[in-house]
Amino acid sequence: MTSSPTALAPGGEPPSHVSGRPVPWVAPLLYAAVLAGGLYYDAVGAVSPPPSGVAVFVAGLATLAGLDVLERRRYRVRTPKGPAAALAGARLILFVVVTAADPAGLSRALFVLLPFTAYFAFGRRVAVALAAVCLGLLVAWFSIAAPGWYVNAAYVSDLLMFVLGLVLAVSMAAVAVGEQESRTRLEHALDEVEESHTRLSRYAERVAELTAAEERNRVAREIHDSLGHHLTAAAVQMEKAEAFLDRDRPTAERALADARTSAARALEEVRHSVRALRGEAGPFRLSEALAELVRRLDGARSHVTLETAGDESGYDAAALRALYRAAQEALTNALRHAAAGRVTVSATCGDVEARLVVTDDGTGLPPGPWEERGVGLRGMRERVRLAGGAVAVTSEAGRGTTVTVTVPRRSAAGR
Template structure:
């Protein structure tokens, strides 16, 4: 067992100094003969004890190995005995209270108790051998009682010191754990920040594609149409320019609505946005109809926005890639889920000349990510066999209470 670091290192030097001062003072005022050699030996023993404490503190601080502690205790015991023999005042007997005190600190409570009992037994044995009938002499009985009281006080101080050391060690352990936890939390926070940045980057990419991308695509299509019909059909060309102007204005409006939503402005209305979208998308070559059932009240803005972006993507794909002439949009608000269905009579995803396989484009992938974050589902059916009209059907459902509100 390793020695505990001393929580009260000042006690031994103070006691040594007090004993030295008391012994010298007793020699100075005593009426009996003064033996210079005894006084010198007495003082030298106490100086050696002081040097031993200094060596221990410098060489084996903050804790002392068990073998070294045992050796130092034995050396102290020898020096205590020598000083007691050379001391004519008897005050040096107080030094022996340090034996159980030091043993308690170094080896624990049991060792301190054993040493304390041993010191009392040693004192009683000395009295018995050299002081006849000492038990009837008040001064010796008083000395024994005071010595026992000193041992008790020393043991109590040692117990308090040990508990203090243990509490300090536990506190240091807790602080080390806190530092480790802080380091891990900092690492986790960095990872969360990186993931949040990636999520935000993906969200912005989806917003740009689904909103600005959709309207810019519509502007490009309408301008191409205006250019193609400028001489052949001036009214159709003028209408295409008007539709392109509306798409550009709608893109600006959606940007403003997104900013307003962040500022808690007027809530987004899916029904109104779908009606506006369908009304301006239809023309003499494309018929777009909208059917709405139920009430969108109770659905959060994230879910409604996800359905609107899905409608934009599906309408763009049907018109541009599927070359549809008729598109039916149905929005149904139920008690627990809202459903959007976009069905067209075009060429579908896999058969359209400019389309990629179903669900592989960035827009479809972004649509799935957006809806799945809310706990919803996207289903795309572009096999024309079950439907005489052919084309594709995109069905999107979202729950009334999204799983991760605010994640899109």
């Protein structure tokens, strides 16, 4: 009989996850050896069993081999304990029948298969118990068939050989179970490694997608905050030139020059973005950038003033650029969309945080959440949030808008 291997849990019980049938050749090889020995003894006339005895002997071995084949086909992975117990009982009966009809007396070796197969189905304890039962049956048989056998060297030798066979059978089963358990653990480990590799590949794909999405959002903010602002500034200067064309030609010409400057600044912003991607961007000064921004936007239809204070050192360039982009967006909205006549920009770099306040007297924002009022405001909030800051917008229809942006100083953010 060959049965599925079972890696033993503490106490000798086999866990249910172990699969496969180790050393399937043991039972067929033992059947063949017993058959060959019995037929040889019958052929040379060493014993004279009745013809029916040889037929029963051969039929019994064939039945045992047939049971093995049926079991392997019915239970390819593991024989359940119930059917395994029934098969063990059937084999025990057949072992007795074959042994009684064996002309050579070699069939006693078949009994070692009981603890051997029981080890796979029921564990170590049951296998050792069955080995003890088999040994007791052999001693009982010797006591009935040959009283005083214990003083006969042949019987004692047979008993010792049988004990050795039991020990070898149980040991072989233990080794097979241990090897199968190691193989199963290795297969599980390989499956886990493959599964981990698959998860890591999915995570890597997800990270790549998120990185690409974040980069697209960053580029979108850059385009909106830089190119969009400078094009708006150019449009304001052109409107200024148109307004002064008939009454103050020099002012109109200066406005056209400023419009050209804004277009040039848009091109410079593109180049700056390329240099930033390459890590070649120079130092950024918020006060200088805001002064240039206000100078370009201050025009005939609107008046823009700037107040700056504090020390910019200790602030990340990303945080200062976030304030600058916020000022760009707020001024563009005030001049282009809110028709503001006066705009005040105030930037203060303190010991703990930098604060930007842009106030206008324009038409204000319609009712509703300000975050939903266009791409620019959403981009401003995203950019400032990445710098660890916050944006607040207060507005009242017909009474203007105030945009307040704060970002932490590097040393303060590190506390």
